Amino acid sequence: MIKITLKDGSIKEVEKGISVIELARNISEGLARVATVAEVNGEIKDLRYCLEEDASVNILTFDSDLNGKKAYWHTTSHIMAQAVKRLFPEVKLAIGPSIDEGFYYDFDVEKPFTDEDKEKIEEEMKKIIKENLPIERFSLPREEAIALMKKMDEPYKVELIEDLPEGEEISFYSQGEFTDLCAGPHLESTGKVKAIKILSSSSAYWRGSEKNKMLQRIYAISFPKTSSLEEHLKLLEEARERDHRKIGKELDLFMTHQLVGSGLPMYLPKGATIRRILERYIQDKEVKMGYNHVYTPSLANVELYKTSGHWDHYKEDMFPVMKMENEEMVLRPMNCPHHMLIYKNKMHSYRDLPIRIGELAHDFRYEASGNVCGLERVREMCQNDAHLFVRPDQIKEEFKKVVELILSVYKDFGFTDYTFRLSLRDKFDKEKYFDDDEMWNSAESQLREILTELNLNFYEAEGEAAFYGPKLDVQIKTALGHDVTISTCQLDFLLPRRFELKYIGEDGKEHTPVVIHRAILGTFDRFLSFLIEETKGAFPIWLAPVQVKVLPITDAHLDYANKVKEELEKIGARVEVDSRNEKIGYKIREAQLEKVPYMLVVGEKEIEENTVGVRSRAGGDIGAVKLQEFVDKVSKEVKNYTK
């Protein structure tokens, strides 16, 4: 039995395994309006997933629960649909769910909404809120539901109802003249919504398939208080300020040019410095862990990818074939095949495994034009790639080591905002995923077991696996709100077969190794974009392109400034002298905006006392310190791979 605490404090008991809709019917008519989110044994959960085990459930309301916002936003999405219907009666309604931050509604409309349209819609929404229309829920049998939607001339709703599974309750919500097919939950009336804001409009395919019609989507958000809305808009503004494309330009890290092409960024000296340090950092770490690095060409015969199977899956996204005299070449989209051949170059004993082949390898993918984004999504990338060739009995240990490496790297950078995703295949997609149920089931369950054993907090996602095997992906959210993969570790039983890889086992017979594909920093490009957004350009000192900037007060102090620079260069620091004929306040301002970790002001006083006037990026003016003392202090900071 499940013990349910309702928002009014009353307690009810229900059978476990009950659906949310049954629950709503059995316990309280208003329940589905209250929340589909609840506190279960102390944890906040989506109610739909927590009715299967014995539990004590506390139904949460909007005020006490962040997730309760969903009911709130969902209600506002109906208000938006109602406003659109009032202003543009010919519009057909698609869907309008709540999302992580706000909600959207998709409309089928002849002409996309203009800014003026959106202003009018927002005004109309405010009117509907003022009208404080009560929200009524009712349900209909399937045929009657379809008839109602046909009568209302809402073809998308008819399609939705037709696709609902047999036996599912078909519920509607009404407010004033407006009725919409909806599972809920909703607030009691439109007047409960206070502050609203239309954020943006765009387009989206009906049911998320590019084969379908393109609909117009409006994103919006709402809050019970105006101040919360203002706070939210401020956060959005801050995220825009963190955008790596903006900071990358401001700090001279990278550039792009029309003549070079889309998705082909060029690293400027400062960005290249960071990248060089990142490359050394990760390779040093890998060497310590027994990786062997190789260099392989960025070009290959197209037959290589036909052998691996990549050609069938990804030829559309590869740069086109270059036909030469008697062969056809392509720019490589990934490195696995090259590394497979390196493994195959030699006969291996079971004693040789695991073999870890690593490479900082350039790959080329013709990303669709609309997908290209700064350093986040590019057409030529450099991967921090490696392939581990292991015996089946070594999978667990090697996988574990990779996860440890990932965790250690994230710790070095101080990253905490990431999630682990177990990426599984979509069982019904026989086209994308290699069709061998036994192989998949085994690989997926092994991977799940490893992650559970590692005590990793992960979520599962179907349809996110590679065509050859399941993956552990490390996901982060960019400043723009994109959910992207940084690190990945993949289990592959397929490619070793395709390339007929072998090792001689203890039994003297041939066996097929298992391959673990992994990338820790992912691509240097995307990693740098993440690093920029996480640090807002204030890189940890060991990565800062300029670690110390010496600021002479006047020209008369230039010699001493250069001497300070030399002393610091002896310990390997990256130092610049600002020798311009400018006032000290101006030089400080510029160095500060460049986010240089240490600024050293030098003038008469410092020369006399052989000191430097230290100012730190974060802490401001620190005061005079003996030059040698400062050099000693930073000698470790500038080189150590730590935050």
Added chain:
RNA sequence: GCUACUAUAGCUCAGUUGGUAGAGUGCUACCUUGGUAAGGUAGAGGUCACGGGUUCAAUUCCCGUUAGUAGCUCCA
């Protein structure tokens, strides 16, 4: 790739209801030799992304290309 929007000085942007353009900042020179987030003056810098079309005349209107932005789709 799809839908929409955008492209003016190195950067951030204004402007022209069709008659070849302006600010701030940066850059250069000069003055200022200044002590912890912007000293002053002057100057240089633009085929108004590119290619067509309409027009007496196009940076402005139309079409295409390239590049960018938002979302969708895709992501080995």
